[in-house]
Amino acid sequence: MSDSPSVQVKPDEHRRSRRSWLRLIPVFAIMLILLGVPWWTLLAAGTQWPVPVMVVGTLLFAATFIGLPTAMTWGHGRRHLDWAAVIGDALLGAVWVLFVWSVLAQLLRLALFVAGVDDPARSRVVAGAVIAVVAALLVWGYTEAMRLPRAKHVDVPIARLGGGLDGLRVVMITDTHYGPINRARWSAAVTDRVNELDADIVCHVGDLADGTVEIREEQVKPLARARGRLARVYVTGNHEYFSEAQGWLDYMETIGWDSLHNRHIVVERGGDELIVAGVDDATAQASGVDGHGANLDAALADSDPTLPVLLLAHQPKQVGSAANAGVDLQISGHTHGGQIWPFNFLVRLEQPVVHGLSSHGGRTQLYTSRGTGFWGPPFRVFAPSEITVLTLRRG
Template sequence: MVLIGFAVVVLVAMLLLHGYLWWRLVRATTLPGRVRRGLTLLVVVLALLPTLAVTLRGSIPLAAYTPLAWAGFSWLGLAFYTFLALLVTEPVRLAARLRRRDPAPARQEVLVPSGPDTPAPAPAPAAAPAPAAAPAPAEPPELPRRLFLARTLAAGAGAVALGTAGTGAVLANSAPVVRRVPVRIPRLDPALAGLRIVTFSDGHLSATYGGRRFERVVETVNAQRPDVVAIVGDLVDGEVDELREDVAPLADLVSEQGVYFVTGNHEYFADTTAWLRHLPTLGVDVLRNERVEVRRGAAAFDLAGIDDRTAVMSGLPGHGADLDAALDGRDDTRPVVLLAHQPVQVAQARAAGVDLQLSGHTHGGQLWPFDYAVLLDQPAVEGWSMQGDTQLYITAGAGYWGPPMRVGARPEVTVIELQPGQPVDPGR
């Protein structure tokens, strides 16, 4: 039922998006005839591409799905920014329409006196036949002016959308930026000062992301000389057999005290059990509602990890976020750093007295202006924030989902450097 509902939502969204694009790019810019029919057919085909890319994932062989995913999701990103660019031009079209409908000046009426004493008007002398007037120059018809405006606005919107989507595609497939974030924790033992947790999320290894691009993420992580590596969910978008080679670079991660992973919502779109068995063979420890000690000499803090909040809907026995189980029996005098895929899980962390939560999930918005929509479901989009007494850091993610582009949100690897002291905004 969930999949059927999702498919219906996708279909309705595609119909609305492409219906508007057809109205502005085809109907408004062409006359009835062969050209309009051809372009209408093209819009129908383009609308089917992303719909099939979303609904057929996992249903057809990867070799057949990969070109469909590239074509469908690339067009979806371009269509979205074409839609936004056209929407911005609607006031221009409205102003032009109102100007065409501006009423002509009202005719003035001449009042003629009447009554018994009013002399009858003298008959007007017969007018001499007027010489034939030269024909007035014909004004250009109104339709071509509308066509010219519609085509001009469509061409401008297309150029802006193509430039935006193209830039976003380059950025999404470029090397991740490294963000260094000092985080002060009051209860942290001074012996742990400078300990580095290198974190990334949302690799979304798939038909359109992996290979050399993911190798580069691993190399970036290793270059930071991490004490701990934390992968906070949504690593994969597919099955182990499909992505075995793409995920293999994880085995090259080098960390003083281990590489840890927690599930994201997308891990539950695949064979979750198979992935949770495969990751440890690459040297990645999966934290499922449990914790480990991170030590430097006699000093230590707890690193805890919980399942994604959607895990309970997977139907898998024992899956579901359980922070109480993860923290049960620990030494309360030590600080705790929590790995939880979705930032909204910080509500539980705050109630449990967690010092710092590391999350992903939002992609930093990925495609502006979706960062505003993220705030409808999550407490923040990216970066550091205070949530009560709990600090929250949201990494913007290393990969992408859907359109292979990022606009306003670069791919990111984050270095969390722990320091003792009272929390302060690291951006100040």
């Protein structure tokens, strides 16, 4: 008989532990698919590599299978270790690109089969092609993610726009995602580029940073120098609700921006006025942050219904309420244009638009930006970043 007291596991704790493990099952299933297809393509599909090549290659895939979720958990979980987040994000992007091009490589395999090329030559050509394409795309994608975004110019006709506002320039940045990779110099360069674009209104449409003001302020503070003749305005994105949304709203106010937390301002030029309104992100209410939740009625309260409305709303899917309210132009981000092709097709399952100018209802137009920065994997493949210059035209 032991003198030690027996350890009893409370039923609630047992159920929580079981639910945690159950939530991991889909994660590991997806990981098996994402890594299993490339493993088969590069090592097992008739390549007949020497045993040392098979062993080393399989060990690399096994290390990635363990290392990727571990790094993501340490980097984006409770620990918030930036070095782990950088490793996990890079691995996630590399695995996605490797998976996509391993799948597409089966078309090359079929073509070589039709051409009469036998194994192991056929499978080794396929494996070599996948490695070469993936390496090239990752180098190019990293360069695209880290470069100063190109300026994209778009004219937007607005029927209710007064003559004094014709030609008004709205410079839009969004999805900067200041995070584990310190991009303070990049942030300063973006601000300089915004200032060169001679904006009347400068907008940041959410997903400003991943993390708290305390740890990301160095990267965000160059935005204090951004110039807009009439206004500088900001709304929250979904990522602010992973850290401290109210903290970022308050911080942007301290550096001279108007935080449009379900409210509006009115700008005037040439005797004509424009309502510039903003709403919280679509996820704000579910986040549990007190006093937050997209509320377009509150944002437009006491505004003149005859004036044109420019609305900042982070997610394109918020355009439904904008169209119902007769908003003239909504600007959004969130999609990143897919960021790494062909993820744009998956984004389209959730959002009405992935990129560009679109019409909704009788009056409302929506412009969806590909984003100025990037989230997570430091790669952009066939989805270039942008700083958007929207010129409003009386039309």
